[in-house]
Amino acid sequence: xxxxxxxxSLLFIMxxxxxxxxxxxxxxxxxxxITQSAFQSIVxxxxxxxxxxxxxxxxxxxxxxxxxxxxxxxxxxxxxxxFDAVFIATQTFLIFIFGTNSTFFxxxxxxxxxxxxxxxxxxxxxxxxxxxxxxxQIFVLLLVGLVISTLISSITSFIQxxxxxxxxxxxxxxxxxxxxxxxxxxxxxxxxxxxxxIGLFYKNRRYYDTMTLGDxxxxxxxxxxxxxxxxxxxxxxxxMAIATALIGPITFLGLLTVNLAREIFKTYRHSVIMLxxxxxxxxxxxxxxxxxxxxxxxxxxxxxxxxxxxxxMIYLIWRMKPSD
Amino acid sequence: xxxxxxxxxLLVILFIAFFIMSIFIGVSKxxxxxxxxxxxxxxxxxxxxxxxxxxxxxxxxxxxxxxxGLIMQAISRNKYVxxxxxxxxxxxxxxxxxxxxxxxxxxxxGRFIFAFIFAFISSFFFMKFIxxxxxxxxIYIPLMGIMYGGIxxxxxxxxxxxxxxxxxxxxxxxGQFTTITKxxxxxxxxxxxxxxxxxxxxxxxxxxxxxxxxxxNLGVNYNFVLTLGVLIVSLVSATTFITVGPLPFIGLxxxxxxxxxxxxxVGKTIIDVGLFGAVFVLINDIISRLxxxxxxxxxxLTMGIIGAFIFLIxxxxxxRHAKV
Numbered sequence: 001x002x003x004x005x006x007x008x009s010l011l012f013i014m015x016x017x018x019x020x021x022x023x024x025x026x027x028x029x030x031x032x033x034i035t036q037s038a039f040q041s042i043v044x045x046x047x048x049x050x051x052x053x054x055x056x057x058x059x060x061x062x063x064x065x066x067x068x069x070x071x072x073x074x075x076x077x078x079x080x081x082x083f084d085a086v087f088i089a090t091q092t093f094l095i096f097i098f099g100t101n102s103t104f105f106x107x108x109x110x111x112x113x114x115x116x117x118x119x120x121x122x123x124x125x126x127x128x129x130x131x132x133x134x135x136x137q138i139f140v141l142l143l144v145g146l147v148i149s150t151l152i153s154s155i156t157s158f159i160q161x162x163x164x165x166x167x168x169x170x171x172x173x174x175x176x177x178x179x180x181x182x183x184x185x186x187x188x189x190x191x192x193x194x195x196x197x198i199g200l201f202y203k204n205r206r207y208y209d210t211m212t213l214g215d216x217x218x219x220x221x222x223x224x225x226x227x228x229x230x231x232x233x234x235x236x237x238x239x240m241a242i243a244t245a246l247i248g249p250i251t252f253l254g255l256l257t258v259n260l261a262r263e264i265f266k267t268y269r270h271s272v273i274m275l276x277x278x279x280x281x282x283x284x285x286x287x288x289x290x291x292x293x294x295x296x297x298x299x300x301x302x303x304x305x306x307x308x309x310x311x312x313m314i315y316l317i318w319r320m321k322p323s324d
Numbered sequence: 325x326x327x328x329x330x331x332x333x334l335l336v337i338l339f340i341a342f343f344i345m346s347i348f349i350g351v352s353k354x355x356x357x358x359x360x361x362x363x364x365x366x367x368x369x370x371x372x373x374x375x376x377x378x379x380x381x382x383x384x385x386x387x388x389x390x391x392x393g394l395i396m397q398a399i400s401r402n403k404y405v406x407x408x409x410x411x412x413x414x415x416x417x418x419x420x421x422x423x424x425x426x427x428x429x430x431x432x433x434g435r436f437i438f439a440f441i442f443a444f445i446s447s448f449f450f451m452k453f454i455x456x457x458x459x460x461x462x463i464y465i466p467l468m469g470i471m472y473g474g475i476x477x478x479x480x481x482x483x484x485x486x487x488x489x490x491x492x493x494x495x496x497x498x499g500q501f502t503t504i505t506k507x508x509x510x511x512x513x514x515x516x517x518x519x520x521x522x523x524x525x526x527x528x529x530x531x532x533x534x535x536x537x538x539x540x541n542l543g544v545n546y547n548f549v550l551t552l553g554v555l556i557v558s559l560v561s562a563t564t565f566i567t568v569g570p571l572p573f574i575g576l577x578x579x580x581x582x583x584x585x586x587x588x589x590v591g592k593t594i595i596d597v598g599l600f601g602a603v604f605v606l607i608n609d610i611i612s613r614l615x616x617x618x619x620x621x622x623x624x625l626t627m628g629i630i631g632a633f634i635f636l637i638x639x640x641x642x643x644r645h646a647k648v
Contacts, residue, residue: 139464139467143404151633151636154625161622251478303485307478310474
């Protein structure tokens with residue numbers, strides 16, 4: 001840990017700077033003639049944005065890291081399992097079945113719990129079905145996940161097609177989760193869940209270190225590989241469900257930050273990369289959102305990060321040695 | 325050989341049956357066989373202006389896409405590669421979007437050229453990438469292809485958002501046969517050229533699918549056939565994308581179903597693949613027209629749902645095969 005402390009403190013300072021900039025910069029660049037109470041309410045709202053982004057960033061970074069470890073592949077991310085499609089489908093069905101005024105939809109707590117529960121339920125039944133059937137074929141799982149998300153989004157579009165226009169408008173605004181219209185109330189629900197999940201991931205860090213060596217080696221060294229894989233998949237499902245419900249789908253954030261952390265820290269120790277990639281994810285997300293606000297680009301930060309992450313992925317692929 | 329003929333005849337009969345059904349299904353009650361026979365002007369007008377172009381568009385695009393899926397699977401030697409799982413479709417979309425921004429909305433030829441160039445460059449890049457990772461898992465390659473397509477469409481979304489053309493993207497990503505009329509289906513006739521070339525070179529493609537060394541030993545100009553394949557696929561993808569839009573899963577499932585019946589010989593199956601693809605899309609189109617009659621849903625939805633189910637079955641069957 002000692003030799004990384006410099007890097008960590010640098011990243012930490014950057015993260016704190018990003019926080020402060022995000023919370024206060026708008027005041028200096030915008031119109032300064034506002035009342036005290038308006039100032040306070042904006043600051044508190046932006047503070048909750050930062051917290052939501054932090055929670056989501058940490059969950060995405062850590063779950064992407066462990067996902068890459070159990071798949072033994074640096075180019076994959078758990079977002080490919082189709083959480084966003086399930087999320088939008090849940091919102092659509094809630095409105096379609098119960099209407100826009102029902103508590104299930106309009107109460108943020110119920111809505112958050114129901115959406116997370118559905119996402120977790122679908123991904124877990126998928127895991128147990130596929131991983132039980134074909135031992136440890138995570139690639140099959142991913143492909144099935146992608147196909148099912150196409151399936152779900154087609155069914156969702158069909159339902160939206162036969163909905164009445166008012167309900168459709170509500171669905172569209174509910175499914176465009178973004179940092180601007182984040183639901184601040186559910187943060188208090190998400191924080192304790194995040195702490196528990198990170199604790200569980202952290203507890204497994206030494207297993208993950210061993211699993212980096214590949215399944216054969218890990219099993220030889222006494223790791224119950226399949227059990228750990230399943231266990232990790234469950235944690236990942238929870239983490240991704242919470243992150244998606246909080247700030248919406250960001251496919252490439254995990255891919256980008258975990259790989260950056262690997263390059264910066266040049267280590268295989270998961271405790272180091274967990275912390276490093278979480279910090280990088282926070283910085284990327286908060287700064288990205290800040291830049292977009294300041295430059296008024298009119299593009300959601302999620303799209304921007306997907307673009308950067310995607311370009312980085314192409315670079316990673318291109319750099320690979322032939323038939324590696 | 326006899327069995328093959330019997331099956332092919334069955335396909336031809338199915339094809340003719342659904343072709344006729346497709347022509348006579350529609351909102352207008354004036355379009356019946358009796359009226360056509362009695363020389364009713366209005367009935368003939370509907371036939372030549374709308375029904376015939378629509379049905380022909382379905383047949384042409386469906387068979388062309390199925391055959392290009394077959395070719396792509398042969399040259400990449402992977403059962404799960406198709407224009408929609410290798411970024412080709414997304415590249416075509418990006419090209420169309422750029423042509424709108426550069427050339428304005430009027431020029432169909434410009435759109436076609438842009439879509440074609442983008443699809444070609446992108447498929448070529450993807451083929452190069454595949455050849456770099458020969459010894460990977462079969463499912464890994466389509467996964468990478470879908471991710472790569474995701475990057476391209478994130479890029480397209482970004483451009484669309486910053487240039488206020490998000491409507492265009494929404495319109496482009498929904499396959500429609502509704503808008504096909506006598507005036508715009510002529511562009512689809514372009515696909516006849518690559519189709520003829522594909523059938524002419526079918527045997528070469530099946531030699532290439534047996535491996536580079538094998539094909540070169542038998543005197544095949546490997547790189548030429550590979551480039552030709554990519555050329556055919558990009559031409560078909562660009563043309564169909566402009567006229568009808570994306571038809572999900574077709575290039576993937578049709579060749580797979582056919583090869584489970586007839587084996588992997590491209591030369592023997594290419595005609596059946598084209599016919600079966602046409603039958604499949606005709607059925608899907610009839611369903612989309614009837615399900616909320618008199619209005620209709622996008623063919624992308626119907627095919628997204630039905631295709632996803634079939635593809636899931638194929639994946640699980642494939643998994644069982646591989647185990648034995």
